[in-house]
Amino acid sequence: MNHMILAITIAMLFGIGTFMILRKDMIRVAIGITILSHATNLLIVSSGAFLGDKVPIITDQNAGSSSGFIFTDDLSQGILAPIVSNGAQAIYVDPLVQALTLTAIVISLATTAFLLILCYRVYQEHGTTDLSEIRRLKG
Amino acid sequence: MDPFTAITLAVFLPFILAAILPAVEKVLKGNIGWYASAVSFLSLLLIALAAPEIIHGGTIQKSVEWLPSMGIDFSFYMDGLSIMFGFIVSGIAVIIMSYSNGYMSKKEDLARYYQQLLFFMGSMLGMVFSANLLQLFIFWELTSITSFMLIGYWRNRPMSVYGATKSLLVTAGGGVFMLAGFLVLNIITGTFDLVTIMNDPSIIANIKAHDLFLPALVLILIGAASKSAQGPFYIWLPNAMEAPTPVSAFLHSATMVKAGIYLIARIHPIFSGTEAWFILVSGLGIITMLAAGFLAFRQTDIKGLLAYSTISQLAYMVAMYGYTTYQYPGIGVASATFHLLNHATFKACLFLVAGIVAHETATRDISKMGGLRKEMPITFVIGTIAALSMAGVPPLNGFLSKEMFYESSLEMGHLLGGPFEILIPLFAVLGGVFTFAYSIKFIDGIFLGKRRSRVLPKHIHEPSLVMLVPPALLSAIVILIGLFPSVAVQYIIEPASSAILLEDVHLHVSLWHGFTTALLMTVITFIAGIALYKRYDAIAAWQNRFNEIHPRFSVNYVYDSIVDGAKGKSKSFAAFMQPGPLKPYLVSMLLLFLFLGAVPAILVASVIIPANMEFGISFYEGLLLAIMVVSALGAAILKKYLHAIIAVSALGYIISLVFIYMRAPDLAMTQILVETLLTIIFLLVIVKVPQTFTEKIGRSVLVRDLLISSAVFATILVLLMNAFQGIASPFESISYYFIENSLPLAQGRNMVNVILVDFRGFDTLGEIVVISLAGLGVYNLIKSRSDDT
């Protein structure tokens, strides 16, 4: 997948989500938050997706071999990032960001559900889904 | 039982037994007060168990490891001083709790009342037995908090709330200064252990020579003065009289206000023998003694009168503890300690008498009383004994310590020489004269003469025995100490004074010394006191007039304007920070995000738009991304909720395809399923709310929101463009660790799953707790329906 176009798409999702959470309508705010969480998930996963090109699951043929990274972090020589030794290559995409995002997806489902039901209960108690209206009612 | 265990039990049993008090109340009903008295009697017994060893000159210290990393132990220390305070606190507690049985109506919230009293007693005992400065501070603040709660016991009276707040602000605020003083002391000595400091002459010499000596002393003294209502901090004590009278007798005359005196006595061996100590402590004491004695004239509230008298009596002790020279570090220590004990007895007794009078006449205004000796002869006798003791009339205990006060003042003046030889005894006599005058006012105003008002109830009578016996007991002690001082002196005062001076002290106290200068001063005091009392009302009237003309000329005015000003400022600040509607919060957060994201990006990245960007794209990929943007736009634009929700779930499904592109099979699967569930929940909700809501967006709002959104868009875009180019990260990525070790360490081939359940298992545990909480939250939201809908 191409880098620049993907970056523009993610940034557009952020922009649209931001516009929606600035609305007065509670349900729209909830939808906006959903879009924002989609965009965030995409951003996190895409940041690790271009490291390697293999799914982070060890299949049998390279079960024994390592990914080929040497762990040196020699600050005195100005080397900050891990060194890839000759011939070895980054074969897996970053699994950590995927693990983070996996829980984020499920949790955002639970919290969005909570948010939606909060909206519904607010509507029941106050008879409106207008946020500015609710503020006025509370006094 | 070994003494340490006994003391530990004496301190913590009140806390434990008070905690179960609400349960006990169900069984005992109205008799809960007797339970509380039994608890305090138990503490008294336990302290008595530990006492013999101390009285014979020993000390006990034992500690339990508490915060070893900071070198702080939980430790108790027992010497003559702390044992004396232990006896005063628990002994008066027994008397007060018994008296409360008669004083407090059965309709009151008795469980709360006794619980707080017991908490207070436990913290007070914990404070006096603390060997560690930080531990002392914790118990010290606990007494402030319990005092706050007890003053505000009648929560719905505005004056109670005002008094409680004032006492908390002043005493707890002073406590903070004291803590700072302790920290300075820690910087000098490197320890928080009081006993180590006290018993090592080299450490004390080091402290006295140190540059930080004065800051430490001043900070600790501010704490002591605020607690004991000395100097300008006196203002909280008169307002604290809104508490139930037994509370005033217990906390605000006999024990809690003496915590400051205790602290001064405790640090006496460390700081005394210096000029700073004499000037600060004695100066504070003498000024407060004269000012409070003078201000007492104006009081018409009997408890107010007693409050000012307490302030001036405490000032006696502060002044005496301050008497010091390099050669004789503790001139007034024995007299001050003796007066401390005597004051606890006669002042608690006076408060209890005041409580009886107020209880029977339903007023506390002294100008409405008079002539009560006929209706309440026994109360009259008890009150008179206590008041005469305060005035310093022989053969009562107040006379003995007053005499010693004069003697030590003479000695101090003599040692200093010059004008002080006259001035210090003169101030002492003046303080005594004021004391004499307000003591007589108490007797004369309440019991003697004729009734000054018809407002009082018709049938005033003696109270029940429950209320009469406790003050009678105290007045008996007043007489006994007066007649046979040697017992109290030998078993209580000498060990306590020795503990302060760190050497053996032997006193000879008797009623008759022969014709001495001190006796002459006493006679002068009585004559001048009677003369002053003749002019009593005139002085009070003058004070009132002065106050009306110059309202700004008072500490209370300063306090009120500070507190009111702070309230107003916080209110406007809160209104500014918390405007209410959701939007300003979001806008400010987004602006902060833009600032934090964009500014460093522009500063650090020399080129915002990287040189080699790839725009090449295959048709199918482009199609996917286009659908994503279109569906997101649809969710934003479509009017009906149903349409918007279908658009947003289209977005979610496409994202799962994108995840497959990004080589994340687990994510893709989860995303599809979650999207399905989310759509269903959305649909469940929107069938119950109106199907559409059209917000009329004004042009300026639209422009502003679009600007913010575009700025967010641009920031994220710049961030991503640069991130995809691969900026060298200053830290090594931790992902490689997981890639390397997934199979060897965790026996798993799916790295994502291994990270979730193994390497970062604790995170996952937290996350499933969040899911459970969301479930419970939804349940509660649904069930917590208000009844009227």
Added chain:
Amino acid sequence: MTTLIARTVSKACLPIIILFSVSLLLAGHDNPGGGFIGGVMFATAVSLMYVVFGLNYIEALYNNNWDKWFGIGLLVASLTGIGAMLFGYNFLRSMSIYATLPLVGSTKIISTTFFDIGVYLVVIGGLLYIFKSMGEDK
């Protein structure tokens, strides 16, 4: 939504989906899957039944307290962690053994599987609890 086709298909699919979710759960350590995915899969299957047949029909068939599920799930996950402490290791430390089970043969048994089962139960319980509370509300 209750057409005959929907009813028949969803009835037929339910056991298959549930079986698949269990397989996802158990296979998770080596293949795509795991407690989160399996749990969401299970929840989706049951919510499909709720949507197609309605709440009352399902309740008549199998009335469940989903809150118990996530309670037990949390317990299982925590006990896995505490189990490691009993052997003197840190909280949540994993261990694995190879055992020969009847029918299956040589199998790798990893303690984190139990943790994953806890996650599975919590996700099912939590999501369906939300779902049911919402659906029950009139």
